Amino acid sequence: MLKFLGKRVVQIVILLFIYVTVVYWLIEAMPGSFMDQYLMNPKLTPEIRENLKRQFGFDKPPHVRYLLYLRNFVMLDLGVSFSYFPRKVTSIIAERLPRTVFLFVTSTLVSYTLGYSLGKRTAWRRGKILDKTVTMVGIVFWTIFLPLLAIFNIWLFGVILKILPLNQFIDPNLWRFAPFSAQYIFVRLLLSGLTFLLVMLVSLMIAQKMKTVGAKRLTIYVSSIGTLLILIVSWILSGHSAYAWDIIKHMVLPVLTLTLYSFAGSMLVMRDTMLDVIREDYITTAKAKGLPDNVVRDKHAARNALLPLVTNFVISLGFTVGGGIITETMFSWPGIGRAYLEALNTQDTPLLIGLLVFTGIFVLIAHLVADVLYAVLDPRIRY
């Protein structure tokens, strides 16, 4: 296992190096540059031009800049953004990343839960009316033109029902006199969500050890509802609940859109694996033993069909950073995807390279985690 891990890490480092090189030269070769809007000014004297070029770092030849970039990259420095001067690219990413990750992790979790339970049911009742309808609706959502779904949701929930804000991240009227930044509240919101997830995970693990079904259910319900109550009460007591609620309200529509869009992916994977597992002999044995239908489905079939879903989940988390462009544009959500589009429009080269490189690192790590998880979950696989 350790040997395999070492090999993979070396591979990842080489891949990353090639990826950074390709990205760097691709963006570097883009026609025009951020500097052009200043250099085009006819009033500038040649000295000022030279000075400008030096300040933007364009006085050195490209290969020297590339080597400098690589040196900085090794020291985890992605350079300084042009359009957000003098902010560092890493600090922009650190600001934008939690928003995108929160959006996508929530929607991915919801859509995978939905996909898991729908997938196992449709496979179990293959060819029945439920299977056909759910598959059809799922595929239509899976291949829907994402902006269309976003526009429709904005229209339905924002314009007709008037229960949710149309877009944006926060409501400026509410936040005008707020004594702290939105990021301050948002990070705390993220931490609360993380705590809840952790408690759920621990209680699930404890529930596994319990003997009776009643005790299992009690553990899960008590812990989840208890944590939720404690979190809500602590938010109300802190006096920031109105701000937190504002952010949550703005998050519902993007999450809903993404969930609807992506649940079919996991559902189809689950369905296909289930169909494979159902043919195994131990399913027939379990049925012959006289076990109830849903016990065979949930305990014997679905557990064994879970593996591809778990790895798919990890890999899809890796693609969140790149996948946000459409959703974040439609909902004016200031995340990584929006930052990418803005950087592309203003030709903010360092930010553009930084975002692409960061996305690549994210995907690579997700793949590594998926590989390790595969070995941990499936005892037949040994590296």
Added chain:
Amino acid sequence: MVVAEPLWKIRLKLWIRSLRTGWELFKEKKLALLGLGVIIFFAIFGLLYPLYPVIMRNLFWKDDPLTYQTFAPYDPIIGFDPDIVSHPSPPSLRHPLGTDPLGRDILSMIMYSTPREFVLGITAALITVIIGTIIGASAAYYGGVIDTFFMRLADIVMLFPSLALLMVLSAFIELTLFRLALIMGVLAGFGSITLVLKAQALTVKVRPFIDAAKSTGASDAYIIFRHIIPNILPLSFLYMMFNVTGAIFTEAVLSFLGLANIRMSWGVIIQMAESSGYLMGASIGTYWWLWLPAGVCITLLCSSFYFLGRGLEEIVNPRLRKR
């Protein structure tokens, strides 16, 4: 026994027979049939486009041929209807799906774009599949350096978020319809499809007839093209369907974001509505004909290709077949 029939006749017969059994299996997949129906509908719909202006002229512009000639009200790109006071106008008899902010007829724009979407999707998917199949088959057959090279290449291609990469590329070249199809096809061809097809080709490579062909002195190219590729072709054909979906979707998104240089497509129609400010707040519902028909067309065509692909997958992939 001497077979009197020429070889091509026997091959044709076998081919027809396998097609027939495939069709029998395919007929049971109602969703796939639905997809095929929608695709055929769109094909006819797009081919009928030249008739549309003629019909409309004879219905509404008989008395006024001069205005019709001057303004070409049913031209998808430069059309304008001077008889309507304000554009965009809601659906009416003259314009069954209304007009856009520039006074162009939406239905004619949609009909005009339909064949182009087909061309784009199928070109991109064909290129992807041809590249993917050849690379997958040769990587599996040769192994070694060729295999490693193409697999690592696929790893790198898969690292790039495809939409983000196409956005960067749109700064280099004007992404016309054909160029976009070419780029999407090539990018996808070196990506994940090679992994899948290589895995399939590996199962073919170990079969005895490959050894038999080798021992009779067949060349590598002959074995790859005559023995391995025909055996992985069903799977590549299947992936072609999914790639058509992806290509049409990507084109629509790029057009919607205004990054592709395509004069008219379903994505451009929605981009027109967005850039002229009709997708904000209450206007969304009021001006529904600007975005809904085009969006529904994209969704329908994409999902019908996907349904078709799923249906074929259940035939090609024995794991998914009903017992």
